[in-house]
Amino acid sequence: MKRARRPSGVLVLALSLLFAPVAALPGAAPAEAGQTSLRAADPSVLRVGGTYVAVQSTGNGIDVRQAPSTAGLATAPARRIWTDTRNLGEVWAPEIVRDGGRYHVYFTAGRGAAHRMYAISSASPDSGYTAETRLALPDDKWAIDGTLFTFSGQRWFVWSGWAGDTDVEQNLYIARMSGPTTPTGARYVISQPREPWERVVGNPYVNESPEAIKDPNGQLHVVYSANGSWSDRYCLADLRLRAGGDPTHVWDWYKSNGCLFGSHRDAMMSGWDPTLRVDGPGHHSFVLLDGDIATSPPAGPTFPLMFHAVPKGTPYSWENRYWYTGGFCWWGGTTYRRANVPGANADTGWSLKFFE
Numbered sequence: 434m435k436r437a438r439r440p441s442g443v444l445v446l447a448l449s450l451l452f453a454p455v456a457a458l459p460g461a462a463p464a465e466a467g468q469t470s471l472r473a474a475d476p477s478v479l480r481v482g483g484t485y486v487a488v489q490s491t492g493n494g495i496d497v498r499q500a501p502s503t504a505g506l507a508t509a510p511a512r513r514i515w516t517d518t519r520n521l522g523e524v525w526a527p528e529i530v531r532d533g534g535r536y537h538v539y540f541t542a543g544r545g546a547a548h549r550m551y552a553i554s555s556a557s558p559d560s561g562y563t564a565e566t567r568l569a570l571p572d573d574k575w576a577i578d579g580t581l582f583t584f585s586g587q588r589w590f591v592w593s594g595w596a597g598d599t600d601v602e603q604n605l606y607i608a609r610m611s612g613p614t615t616p617t618g619a620r621y622v623i624s625q626p627r628e629p630w631e632r633v634v635g636n637p638y639v640n641e642s643p644e645a646i647k648d649p650n651g652q653l654h655v656v657y658s659a660n661g662s663w664s665d666r667y668c669l670a671d672l673r674l675r676a677g678g679d680p681t682h683v684w685d686w687y688k689s690n691g692c693l694f695g696s697h698r699d700a701m702m703s704g705w706d707p708t709l710r711v712d713g714p715g716h717h718s719f720v721l722l723d724g725d726i727a728t729s730p731p732a733g734p735t736f737p738l739m740f741h742a743v744p745k746g747t748p749y750s751w752e753n754r755y756w757y758t759g760g761f762c763w764w765g766g767t768t769y770r771r772a773n774v775p776g777a778n779a780d781t782g783w784s785l786k787f788f789e
Contacts, residue, residue, distance in 0.1 A: 469507035471756045475526040476739040479724030488527040493517040528580040531723045541577040550579040571620035582645040593641035602638040621681040630700040631659035642716040647729040648783035658715035665749040667713035668695025687769040687780040694787035711742035735760040760788040
């Protein structure tokens, strides 16, 4: 469950001046920053027109909130859209997606090794949802943190799961979808927690909470959380699909050489700095128009981000996580390298900067 370079000084001022004039580009919205009053984890947020819509797991169900800003979501009324009437078990990390004119909320439910992905849908973001449907993901293994997106005209589902039936490590998998709730074909692993900086915390080692986004070059990225969410080593890292690459081919994905958003310098990618105000930032949400990666931001402006973290100076625990507003932008000319693998061992393209 869930569970950067942060420029300083003159560079912060320069970036602020650079981004300010273009923040009103079509599809863009000014980034907000700060800790909200909502003590919770796993934010999932999209923008529909001028309204921000978020879903949250609460007890044995899922609530939706709507507000005119990301900062306003924490104090917006929560409306229950689904309750676990069948006693499926723990309800984790709902993810709201808009597809085909309907809202789909994907979530995990279950106990122990029985955690699986489910979905509900509605024509309205805050009412009228269907009963839950269990997704028939390939191989039917433990699965959490799933989300749907469309890339190159194909629907895809990406999630965190086990290779087998034991909790050794959480990998990221991808599968094609023939509809919002219909997987088709095999599952393919695209990331495993095998780098030293994502194995600082284990038992199990973790790659989870994947979120898709498309960069200014049209290349697909999946930004995910690494290290255990029970530790302040939790952080965000990036997978970038090479230009023209096949999303099902693991060697077409290039991984950032360290955390891009985290609170420990020794785990950060070179040139990215640790956070100043929070510990263990992770399980983020790119706040995109309609949640559609076709509306991913161009180079230049900052866009809204939501993530959970623990305030610095506060004991790190699941109970002390809050929703935070922040921002992100694209950062060009970034090389991701890998060793001892077939094919090219380096790829240069867009990466991301995250801001508290």
